[in-house]
Amino acid sequence: MDRRHFLSAAAPLALAGTMSEARGQTSSAPAPCAPARTADVVYEPTPLAVVQTMMDMAAVKAGDVVYDLGCGDGRIAIGAARRGASGVGIDLNYNLIEWANANAKAERVQDKVKFVHQDIFTMDLSEASVVTLYLLPELNQRLRPKLWKELKVGSRVVSNAFDMGNWRPDKTVEVPTRYLMAYMWTIKPEHKKA
Numbered sequence: 517m518d519r520r521h522f523l524s525a526a527a528p529l530a531l532a533g534t535m536s537e538a539r540g541q542t543s544s545a546p547a548p549c550a551p552a553r554t555a556d557v558v559y560e561p562t563p564l565a566v567v568q569t570m571m572d573m574a575a576v577k578a579g580d581v582v583y584d585l586g587c588g589d590g591r592i593a594i595g596a597a598r599r600g601a602s603g604v605g606i607d608l609n610y611n612l613i614e615w616a617n618a619n620a621k622a623e624r625v626q627d628k629v630k631f632v633h634q635d636i637f638t639m640d641l642s643e644a645s646v647v648t649l650y651l652l653p654e655l656n657q658r659l660r661p662k663l664w665k666e667l668k669v670g671s672r673v674v675s676n677a678f679d680m681g682n683w684r685p686d687k688t689v690e691v692p693t694r695y696l697m698a699y700m701w702t703i704k705p706e707h708k709k710a
């Protein structure tokens with residue numbers, strides 16, 4: 517089964533490899549309930565090592581505002597907060613938003629992160645200096661004009677596993693697990709004219 521097919525077919529709460537498990541803690545996900553509308557891709561977490569790779573690619577530091585579009589259990593926003601940045605996670609699945617909040621509290625970074633129950637396609641992204649993605653190729657490409665329009669010049673976009681079609685990345689890194697790539701783009705002045 518190829519990667520894209522796997523993401524579409526995976527069970528919505530395939531919550532293996534959670535942050536708390538990784539740290540040997542026991543917090544568990546809240547019971548599922550129906551989301552406001554069907555998500556465009558089901559939940560699958562970015563491995564924690566890949567979160568670090570993505571943070572390194574975007575050179576996330578204090579002062580950055582990192583938006584994770586489709587935030588799952590909050591691990592990317594929390595990873596950004598651990599580097600001194602602010603993290604904002606957006607997800608259509610309210611159970612995941614609740615779980616992300618619980619994880620942020622457990623990590624004592626709740627004052628550095630915010631989790632928003634909203635559609636990524638209607639969320640205003642203009643405050644972000646870094647946007648992270650682990651979606652699907654067609655969703656990345658649907659987001660591209662929005663990223664170009666709303667993000668400031670110099671903002672970085674990092675995607676786990678999937679590229680942006682003919683928008684060539686500034687950096688690619690083979691991630692340490694599963695032999696996939698991570699991609700990083702920078703918003704440039706020409707994107708504002710597109």
Ligand SMILES: C[S@@+](CC[C@H](N)C(=O)[O-])C[C@H]1O[C@@H](n2cnc3c(N)ncnc32)[C@H](O)[C@@H]1O
Nearest residue numbers: 555556557560561562586588607608635636650
């Ligand atoms: C593959 S998971 C990635 C989770 C997290 N970013 C990570 O890398 O660990 C994709 C997430 O996007 C969410 N999602 C899908 N479509 C969405 C939409 N239109 N708006 C907000 N969230 C969405 C899903 O609920 C899921 O949690």
